[in-house]
Amino acid sequence: MDNKAFDLSISNLGTTRRHDYDIALLPWGATEPHNLHLPYLTDCILSHDIAVDAARLAKEKYGIMSMVMPPVTMGQQNPGQREQPFCVHTRYETQKAILTDIAESLYHQGIRRLVIINGHGGNTFKSMIRDLCVTLPDMLIASSEWFKVCRGKDYFDDPGDHADELETSVMMYYHPELVRLEEAGDGHSRTFAAETLRDGVAWVPRNWNSISDDTGVGNPALATPEKGRRFAEAVVARYADLLRDLCAPSLY
Numbered sequence: 001m002d003n004k005a006f007d008l009s010i011s012n013l014g015t016t017r018r019h020d021y022d023i024a025l026l027p028w029g030a031t032e033p034h035n036l037h038l039p040y041l042t043d044c045i046l047s048h049d050i051a052v053d054a055a056r057l058a059k060e061k062y063g064i065m066s067m068v069m070p071p072v073t074m075g076q077q078n079p080g081q082r083e084q085p086f087c088v089h090t091r092y093e094t095q096k097a098i099l100t101d102i103a104e105s106l107y108h109q110g111i112r113r114l115v116i117i118n119g120h121g122g123n124t125f126k127s128m129i130r131d132l133c134v135t136l137p138d139m140l141i142a143s144s145e146w147f148k149v150c151r152g153k154d155y156f157d158d159p160g161d162h163a164d165e166l167e168t169s170v171m172m173y174y175h176p177e178l179v180r181l182e183e184a185g186d187g188h189s190r191t192f193a194a195e196t197l198r199d200g201v202a203w204v205p206r207n208w209n210s211i212s213d214d215t216g217v218g219n220p221a222l223a224t225p226e227k228g229r230r231f232a233e234a235v236v237a238r239y240a241d242l243l244r245d246l247c248a249p250s251l252y
Contacts, residue, residue, distance in 0.1 A: 022064050023246060027069070029041065029071055031073050032087045035162075036185050047117045048068065048070075054239035075120040113141075119147065149234075150238065155227060156227055162212075165227070166223075184214075187219045
């Protein structure tokens with residue numbers, strides 16, 4: 001089946017009218033630097049590509065028909081990132097308004113299931129979804145982070161958490177033309193001096209100017225397209241199973 005059936009960013013009304021859709025997928029990322037070698041829209045690009053592959057696999061394996069919405073580029077940022085050129089910080093209220101408008105539009109059209117495929121660690125959707133459960137009580141909205149669906153340590157030698165070996169490898173698999181690995185910084189990062197903060201006794205946002213010189217957290221030097229392929233395929237398979245489960249007659 002042509003990708004136009006699954007990917008709204010390249011689809012058209014003639015295509016969408018020919019199908020009955022079970023569920024919508026919403027890739028969500030950010031506009032921010034990713035070390036010196038990856039695009040600003042890395043989080044959007046990867047969450048979108050993973051979602052499209054998952055939609056195709058769910059159709060092939062389970063007959064589930066999914067539509068992947070265009071990725072949302074508006075992400076929340078830590079202090080320090082906001083000072084980087086063209087990095088966009090989006091307030092919680094703005095993100096909630098975006099999600100509400102998308103969910104209500106889909107609901108009006110008869111879609112009752114929505115999965116957020118999040119690619120940016122600074123985004124959190126639980127409180128928004130709980131509020132939407134009040135206004136759209138018969139709509140199922142799920143939130144996930146594609147980079148945590150499978151354990152990075154099972155696929156990579158030295159994964160970090162931003163523009164690292166994992167993200168770089170998956171980008172090399174999907175879009176090698178967008179990766180400039182020879183220009184990458186080493187992704188060296190610093191952590192909190194206080195043991196209580198390192199141990200998670202309390203949470204405070206990391207100041208990116210204090211923890212990283214190149215905005216990376218984790219060395220991308222060992223990244224390869226093959227590592228990216230193996231991880232992406234494993235993540236996509238898990239997402240296909242998730243779509244099957246969310247489209248079952250009952251969750252309980």
